[in-house]
Amino acid sequence: MARVAGVSQASVSLVLGGKWHGRISAPTAERVREAARTLGYRPNLAARNLRTGSARTVLLVVPSLTTHFFAGVHTGAARVAAAHGFSIVLYPSPAGVGPARDPFASAPAALDGVLASSMAAQALTVLRGDRLPLVMLDSEPDATPGTATVNLDIADGVRQVADHLLGLGHRRFLHLRADVPSWTFAQRARALEERLAAVPGATLRTAASSMTADHGRAAVEGALSAPGPRPTAVVCDDDMLAVGAYKAARRLGLRVPHDLSVTGVDDQVLAMALEPELTTVRLDAELTGERGMEALLSVIEGRAPVTHDIPVELVVRGSTGPAPRT
């Protein structure tokens, strides 16, 4: 390469690295670029990484990419990373069985930082101790002081849901919880409890289910068949659970929203596919990924850790209506 261009190897590095101004004349620089073009020359990344001590690579830790939300997070994070010349490597689904794998074993090169979802708790225990820049997504604000976090204010979304349903006259609520031990779900439960505690006459039942439509259906069917006055609104931790609520309602002969109002969280494509379309809390997954990656790159580049808040938005559609008269 250097031979073809008729210059030294160092000049090649300077030109292709874009740091030649004032050191290499314009014609020579052009000659180097031309030679690189005709040869199809690409700098050896391994050598570059060895020399610079960095591969400009970041680890993204999420439970599963098949979850709509995390796929969106990846998309947003990847966009920002690419814009800064960084690459993303995914931590292989810790949600799968087996012990937490060594996150570094999955990377093709040294890591500059870690962007981790709070739902991937297993991996974090592995990551502690390595002094890598770390940014948490949707984690408890003061859980890890000093590290940047990107916080989705889902609690606020749940409060909006509660207010919306209260405004429609609902007083008897069923909360369909995702039985995943994660702060994000605990937060939702607490927000709903607190909001309803402030309303005289409001009651709250709780059911828990794994995050599939079928388990959700069973849980809701059980809770709605229990003795006592039946809840008129089901607040679900997730759109997929809301599908379960729809199915339960159908089996029990209840119409949505006439007899039973249902809400979700996420606003997946699912929400618009349902009939009636689902009232739900929209989470902007891509924005979450973007902000997370921006925060992480800030830390990597030595700036102070910032904390972002991602606003959420209640999207009212057809699955919520006035509470039925008793």
Next chain:
Amino acid sequence: MARVAGVSQASVSLVLGGKWHGRISAPTAERVREAARTLGYRPNLAARNLRTGSARTVLLVVPSLTTHFFAGVHTGAARVAAAHGFSIVLYPSPAGVGPARDPFASAPAALDGVLASSMAAQALTVLRGDRLPLVMLDSEPDATPGTATVNLDIADGVRQVADHLLGLGHRRFLHLRADVPSWTFAQRARALEERLAAVPGATLRTAASSMTADHGRAAVEGALSAPGPRPTAVVCDDDMLAVGAYKAARRLGLRVPHDLSVTGVDDQVLAMALEPELTTVRLDAELTGERGMEALLSVIEGRAPVTHDIPVELVVRGSTGPAPRT
């Protein structure tokens, strides 16, 4: 590291690389491992990659991870890659706007091979010319002779759909095409046409739509409102388009499946969420990813390219029923 273990650097490499049998005594090997453990020593990946000339890394080219199918492909591919000590780097969504980016610019290290979906056509033009091992997913069998392919026999799935509907007495069909210029969709259209051409009295209309529920609805609504005898079955290229068909049916006052049968392709979570549940062609995305990665690793390791066929399966649910009497 070598100092701490009281041994030469070469011995460290041998022991940690697992190639010490017969060259290093067991006690010494143990001493090295012990030292590595206490120091938290990790081999420098950049140096290793430079020395070995490989980063054991593969590029996965898919249009978008937010598409359910491709997220599944990634999951399967990642599982196999991890089992062989390989890493996956994703090519950043070529479906996005802008010119095709340099795939190698997104990688943190040198690539050993490429696993590409046929739907990411843009990227392929970039990849041609680089003599990297390449495996295509769901691409036209003889499009790239010599390269391994993993073929989803969706044409067969469509034929099963046609036979299923014909058996239910349907004769007037509407094909809702995804207007994406990809071989996989062209293949579906051809299979349906050929199958119906063999049935006297069978008719086929076609509508095209981008892959969103709303556009699908509009396309189906238009096609069903056109003059002439109305189709009684809508065969959709995708589950998302089937959602559009449901919505169109509702707007036109048609019940599924009583007045209109609907089918999809994919079997996303969506399919079970719909009411009635969707009859669709199940594609095993994870298996596709696994087979694809296995084929690619074979080529990388110097074995002959193999071609796999992934079977598809018609899943009959509630969205198809007997053709209405005229």
Next chain:
DNA sequence: GCCCCTCCGTTTTACGTATAACGTGAACGT
């Protein structure tokens, strides 16, 4: 004439690993 500066490059070095090539005692066969 001498010193100093600027411009344009080159020479050299270090990064940390994998592995080929090279000892070095001790045991062993004859």
Next chain:
DNA sequence: ACGTTCACGTTATACGTAAAACGGAGGGGC
């Protein structure tokens, strides 16, 4: 006693880059 093998490690080298250190030629100031 002497070559041969074996078991166990070490020394030395190359990978391709980034960047610090180092000129050399030409020009300007005094």
